[in-house]
Amino acid sequence: MRIRPTVRTAAALVAAASLVAVAGPASAAPGAPGTPRYTDGSTSGGDPYFPAAGNGGYDVQHYDLGLSWYADGRLDGTAVVSLRATQDLASFSLDLRGLTASSVLVDGKPARFTQLPPGPDGRGGELVVTVAPKLKAGTDHRVTVVYSGYPGQPLDNTGAQYGWVTFADGVLVANEAEGAPTWFPVNDVPTDKATYDFRITVPEGKTAIANGEPVGAPVTSGGRTTWTWSADDPMASYLATASIGDYAATTQTGPDGLPILNYVETGLSPSRAATTAASLALQPQMIAFFEGLLGEYPFSSFGAIVDEDSVGYALETQTRPVYSGVAGQTTVAHELAHQWVGNSVSPTTWADIWLNEGFATYLQWRWSESRRAGYLAQQYARVAAIPAGDEFWTVSLTDPGAENLFAEAVYDRGAAFLVALQRTIGDAAFGELLRTWVRDNANGNVTTADLLALAEEVSRQQLDDLFRDWLTEADKPAV
Ligand code: ARG
Numbered sequence: 005m006r007i008r009p010t011v012r013t014a015a016a017l018v019a020a021a022s023l024v025a026v027a028g029p030a031s032a033a034p035g036a037p038g039t040p041r042y043t044d045g046s047t048s049g050g051d052p053y054f055p056a057a058g059n060g061g062y063d064v065q066h067y068d069l070g071l072s073w074y075a076d077g078r079l080d081g082t083a084v085v086s087l088r089a090t091q092d093l094a095s096f097s098l099d100l101r102g103l104t105a106s107s108v109l110v111d112g113k114p115a116r117f118t119q120l121p122p123g124p125d126g127r128g129g130e131l132v133v134t135v136a137p138k139l140k141a142g143t144d145h146r147v148t149v150v151y152s153g154y155p156g157q158p159l160d161n162t163g164a165q166y167g168w169v170t171f172a173d174g175v176l177v178a179n180e181a182e183g184a185p186t187w188f189p190v191n192d193v194p195t196d197k198a199t200y201d202f203r204i205t206v207p208e209g210k211t212a213i214a215n216g217e218p219v220g221a222p223v224t225s226g227g228r229t230t231w232t233w234s235a236d237d238p239m240a241s242y243l244a245t246a247s248i249g250d251y252a253a254t255t256q257t258g259p260d261g262l263p264i265l266n267y268v269e270t271g272l273s274p275s276r277a278a279t280t281a282a283s284l285a286l287q288p289q290m291i292a293f294f295e296g297l298l299g300e301y302p303f304s305s306f307g308a309i310v311d312e313d314s315v316g317y318a319l320e321t322q323t324r325p326v327y328s329g330v331a332g333q334t335t336v337a338h339e340l341a342h343q344w345v346g347n348s349v350s351p352t353t354w355a356d357i358w359l360n361e362g363f364a365t366y367l368q369w370r371w372s373e374s375r376r377a378g379y380l381a382q383q384y385a386r387v388a389a390i391p392a393g394d395e396f397w398t399v400s401l402t403d404p405g406a407e408n409l410f411a412e413a414v415y416d417r418g419a420a421f422l423v424a425l426q427r428t429i430g431d432a433a434f435g436e437l438l439r440t441w442v443r444d445n446a447n448g449n450v451t452t453a454d455l456l457a458l459a460e461e462v463s464r465q466q467l468d469d470l471f472r473d474w475l476t477e478a479d480k481p482a483v
């Protein structure tokens with residue numbers, strides 16, 4: 005098991021502090037040379053589509069989430085956020101929406117805080133913490149937030165359910181794009197990846213499933229059961245889950261002994277249960293197939309959460325995708341492919357969403373092609389037949405707009421573009437592009453410009469026209 009970034013020695017802390025002291029003038033401002041100037045960290049992470057999401061001035065290393073859920077929908081939380089200041093801070097904020105904080109400690113000492121409600125558009129919600137003593141750039145801190153509330157069924161900017169979605173028999177948690185603040189205080193941008201621990205206490209008889217792997221067996225006392233999970237691979241906040249239901253567990257083993265842990269709600273109809281079982285049975289084969297295209301599976305486990313309740317979509321929650329009602333074969337292939345493209349290699353901003361959805365759709369087509377020759381060409385031909393002028397062609401894939409994050413074009417035009425790119429540079433160069441993209445950007449964040457640069461390098465061809473034609477221009481490309 006890897007050593008957590010939160011486990012730091014005193015020596016490392018002293019070393020980090022002395023680094024900052026040496027860097028003095030760079031982080032200091034007007035005033036005496038080398039004197040820090042403490043400012044308020046931004047309440048924006050800078051995403052063009054969701055400016056209220058994320059924050060400035062620090063980088064989170066680890067979230068330790070103690071969550072207690074009650075059948076009436078109440079959620080009590082104690083979050084310990086381990087962060088490193090990246091500027092001299094007099095205050096900083098965490099995203100938190102629809103939940104009320106009752107206490108905030110910084111390094112064990114009570115801190116002053118205020119909560120700013122969501123804006124008129126329903127986005128945002130900030131917990132602003134004033135720190136004394138102030139935080140010096142480069143230093144590590146532990147922020148403990150105690151909070152509580154009734155999340156209900158939060159809605160995203162398009163009216164879809166997301167975040168901590170409460171149902172009569174449990175909770176389905178799917179945060180994309182900026183729904184994580186509906187259940188924990190967070191720096192909710194895809195660029196601030198962190199490790200996570202979860203302790204989820206639920207009414208006895210319910211099962212709570214999160215990312216990563218279980219730590220020990222669940223512990224029951226006084227009619228409530230605590231489920232503990234640890235996710236040691238860096239993870240973007242939109243990929244965190246802690247779903248609660250009446251799940252039956254099954255396990256499989258993937259390539260090289262990879263643990264696959266599946267949780268399927270016991271109340272599925274016989275036909276949905278059969279479809280789900282048939283799809284999940286293919287997971288070890290699918291992992292081996294994608295490893296052949298992309299290189300080794302990037303995380304320490306995989307599996308599924310299939311909930312009887314529905315938010316209307318599936319999500320590639322890290323190591324353990326959630327499915328609404330049923331897990332179909334192509335959906336399982338899609339959410340698995342996302343573990344490499346989306347989860348390990350993540351977008352820098354939400355405007356880059358096609359890098360997630362176009363790649364996962366292309367890879368899902370490749371899986372289907374491996375089962376039925378001709379499938380990929382069929383999909384390309386289907387896309388190519390969509391008439392010019394259709395919205396499918398007019399939305400920009402490099403700037404689709406917040407309301408179009410999950411538009412058909414983002415998925416299918418993105419995937420068809422990758423087919424066109426493959427045909428242009430050839431199978432060998434395209435195969436190298438896929439493997440290099442995933443290897444060089446593992447646990448990182450990317451942009452479309454990064455993809456263009458790598459594609460040109462690998463193929464030794466100029467490709468900016470092809471990229472512009474397919475991704476940016478608001479008309480149908482030469483197909
Ligand atoms: N990223 C998910 C997938 O492609 C889809 C999320 C859809 N979200 C939504 N609010 N409609 O598997």
Ligand code: ZN
Pocket residue numbers: 338342360361364
């Ligand atoms: Zn997807």
